[in-house]
Amino acid sequence: MNKSRFLSWLYGETDVMEDILELDETSDESREQLKREKRRLRRELLRSGRAKKVIGAETKGFYALYHVVAVVSCIMLIGVLLFAVANLPRYGEENPETTEMVARYVEKGVEETGADNIVAGMILDYRAFDTLGESHVLFTALICVTILLRLDRKNMRKTYEDYYAIRGERFHDISREAIMRNVAAVLVPCIFVFGIYVLLNGQNGPGGGFSGGAVMGAAMIIFSAAFGFDKADRVFSKRLGAWVTFAALSFYSAAKGYVFFTGANHLENHIPKGTPGAILSGGLILPLDIAVGMVVAFTMYGFYNLFMRGK
Amino acid sequence: MVLTLTEILKILLLVLLVVCAVSVNLTKSLLQAVIIFLSYSSVMCILWVLMESPDLAITEAAVGAGISGTLFLLTLRRLRAVDDIEEGGEDGK
Amino acid sequence: MMEWIQFIATAVCLLAGVFAFAVAVIGVARFEFVLNRLHAAGVGDTLGIFLIVLGCVIAAGFSLDALKLVLLIFFMWFTSPVSTHYVAQVEYFTNRQLEKYVRFIGEAENGSDTDGDS
Numbered sequence: 001m002n003k004s005r006f007l008s009w010l011y012g013e014t015d016v017m018e019d020i021l022e023l024d025e026t027s028d029e030s031r032e033q034l035k036r037e038k039r040r041l042r043r044e045l046l047r048s049g050r051a052k053k054v055i056g057a058e059t060k061g062f063y064a065l066y067h068v069v070a071v072v073s074c075i076m077l078i079g080v081l082l083f084a085v086a087n088l089p090r091y092g093e094e095n096p097e098t099t100e101m102v103a104r105y106v107e108k109g110v111e112e113t114g115a116d117n118i119v120a121g122m123i124l125d126y127r128a129f130d131t132l133g134e135s136h137v138l139f140t141a142l143i144c145v146t147i148l149l150r151l152d153r154k155n156m157r158k159t160y161e162d163y164y165a166i167r168g169e170r171f172h173d174i175s176r177e178a179i180m181r182n183v184a185a186v187l188v189p190c191i192f193v194f195g196i197y198v199l200l201n202g203q204n205g206p207g208g209g210f211s212g213g214a215v216m217g218a219a220m221i222i223f224s225a226a227f228g229f230d231k232a233d234r235v236f237s238k239r240l241g242a243w244v245t246f247a248a249l250s251f252y253s254a255a256k257g258y259v260f261f262t263g264a265n266h267l268e269n270h271i272p273k274g275t276p277g278a279i280l281s282g283g284l285i286l287p288l289d290i291a292v293g294m295v296v297a298f299t300m301y302g303f304y305n306l307f308m309r310g311k
Numbered sequence: 312m313v314l315t316l317t318e319i320l321k322i323l324l325l326v327l328l329v330v331c332a333v334s335v336n337l338t339k340s341l342l343q344a345v346i347i348f349l350s351y352s353s354v355m356c357i358l359w360v361l362m363e364s365p366d367l368a369i370t371e372a373a374v375g376a377g378i379s380g381t382l383f384l385l386t387l388r389r390l391r392a393v394d395d396i397e398e399g400g401e402d403g404k
Numbered sequence: 405m406m407e408w409i410q411f412i413a414t415a416v417c418l419l420a421g422v423f424a425f426a427v428a429v430i431g432v433a434r435f436e437f438v439l440n441r442l443h444a445a446g447v448g449d450t451l452g453i454f455l456i457v458l459g460c461v462i463a464a465g466f467s468l469d470a471l472k473l474v475l476l477i478f479f480m481w482f483t484s485p486v487s488t489h490y491v492a493q494v495e496y497f498t499n500r501q502l503e504k505y506v507r508f509i510g511e512a513e514n515g516s517d518t519d520g521d522s
Contacts, residue, residue, distance in 0.1 A: 119366050183486050190479070198369060206365035214373035221381060300378050307385040 114273030114281050115203035123208070124285045124292075128256050131209075135252065135292055138299045139245060149306045184226030191219035195297075202289040203281060209289040213296025220301040229309060238305075241298040248291035255284055321361055328354050345383045352376040410462060417459030424452035437505045438495045442488055449484040453477065 105122055113121035123131050199212030224232035262269040271283045280286065314322075331351040338344045352375030359368035424447060431444025457477050464470045496502065 117366075119364075179486060179489060183482055187479075187482060206369060208366060211366065211369040211373055214370060214378060218373060218377050221378070303382055304378075304385070307382060307389065 113285065114275075114283050115285050116281075117203055117205060117208075119206075120202045120208050120285055120289070124202075124288050125283070128259075128288065131288070131292060132252055132256060134210075135249060135295045138295060139249060142245075142299045142302050145303060145306050180226045184222055188219050188223050188226075191222065192216060195219060195293075199289060199293040200279065200286065203285045204279070209292030210296055212289070213293035214300060216293065216297040217300030217304075220297065221304045224301070224304065224308075229305075236298070236301060238302075241302055244294050245298050248294040252288060252291045255288065259284060317361065321358070324354055324358050324361070328358070341387055342384075345380065345387065348383070349376055349380045352379070410465070414459045414463045417455050417462060421452050421455030421459060424448060424455055428452060438499070439492055439506070442492050442495075446485065446488045449488065450481060453480045453484075 105118060105126065109118045109121045110116065113125040115121040115125070195212050195215035195218075197212075198207035198215055199209065202208030202212065220232070220236055223235075259269055259271070261267075273281065273283050275281055328351065331347055331354060335344050335347050335351065338347060352371060356368050356371040356376060359365070359371055428444050428448025431447070432441050435441045435444060454477055457473050457480075461470045461473045464473065
């Protein structure tokens with residue numbers, strides 16, 4: 001019993017927090033009433049100049065102090081930043097203290113990483129931990145948004161109109177219009193192909209995991225906006241996104257762990273570098289690019305999805 | 312000191328960048344601030360291309376000018392800020 | 405001789421494109437109502453882009469760059485009229501004082517509901 005409940009939670013069918021967390025269950029009518037009340041109060045407050053005067057007299061000193069502190073802190077911040085800028089080395093100037101690493105990257109980058117694009121070699125080979133951290137930051141942000149705007153079974157409504165009805169908004173369905181659908185039918189495949197090109201070409205030219213994933217995420221957003229959520233859910237469901245993100249992050253960690261382990265112990269790692277310039281080159285850069293791109297694409301789409309229909 | 316055309320373009324874009332950044336702060340309406348911020352991202356994208364880092368330019372165009380704009384506008388709608396602007400305008404007139 | 409023809413064609417296209425953009429900017433600055441301004445902005449988005457990219461295509465000659473620029477026209481002509489259309493639609497649905505600025509042909513005499521929504 002316990003195990004099956006755990007499994008059903010894992011697959012996203014039930015929500016453990018469903019009865020624990022208290023959600024505001026305001027109906028549409030009471031929300032309307034609240035809104036009307038708020039508007040009336042504000043109008044009254046604005047109309048009576050006396051209230052303004054009273055509030056102004058009470059908070060005058062505070063506001064003066066506030067303005068002074070704000071201006072002073074802004075000026076101090078600007079001064080510190082300008083001082084830092086003035087002490088920077090000039091653009092393109094040789095400075096052995098700071099460019100030691102850069103010289104190494106430029107001279108031996110292509111040879112050591114097997115990637116033509118030195119930037120990709122840097123962010124996914126020399127400094128791969130940075131990129132791993134960034135991917136996890138995105139993943140954590142998605143988890144936080146999911147917790148804040150979550151859709152459990154109580155709030156889940158099936159059709160597009162209902163998502164608007166939850167928040168009491170006027171509904172205008174863009175997905176039933178021929179213009180948006182036909183344009184999206186032409187554009188979405190093109191954007192997807194461009195995103196995949198940018199993603200796979202990261203080690204040879206400009207591009208890479210983050211930008212390719214963002215382009216693919218934009219394509220998914222356009223698809224969802226043009227064809228409606230029920231069609232988009234059939235292709236990129238929440239569960240698919242969770243599994244793909246999980247698999248990509250695990251693969252990233254495992255692959256980089258292998259490389260760091262063998263590198264630290266002076267062992268040979270059996271990953272071919274390939275010839276620089278070919279599509280299958282750069283050792284681990286291409287698979288890592290694909291992993292990062294998947295994480296970014298599904299995170300962007302998940303943000304849009306939750307912002308659009310979450311409670 | 313002779314300025315080439317690219318340098319003049321760079322200087323103009325940098326001035327536009329500063330203008331955008333300041334006017335985001337000075338705008339009262341949230342919707343206008345979001346739109347100005349998107350134009351800031353577009354200008355920054357062109358500047359990245361001029362500074363010969365196309366990787367960053369692609370990312371800035373896709374994330375800064377594309378997706379973050381969508382998310383900002385959705386957030387504004389969720390906060391009902393756009394509605395409030397409309398109502399405030401009616402009340403003011 | 406050939407280069408001179410290419411140069412003159414490029415210059416004419418670019419100048420015409422700059423003129424179209426100038427018209428668009430002046431229109432956006434001077435018109436008062438949203439739909440009029442959208443019309444002016446749409447001129448710049450389609451005609452201006454087309455003329456300037458056409459000038460670039462002529463300057464690039466017969467190469468891969470020219471193909472990429474033609475694709476640019478294709479995508480711009482696909483996306484920007486759609487976005488203009490939807491901005492205009494949002495204005496149509498949300499502006500409650502639309503009758504002040506717009507005369508509805510055919511519906512004005514009947515006095516029917518011009519809001520279209522609700």
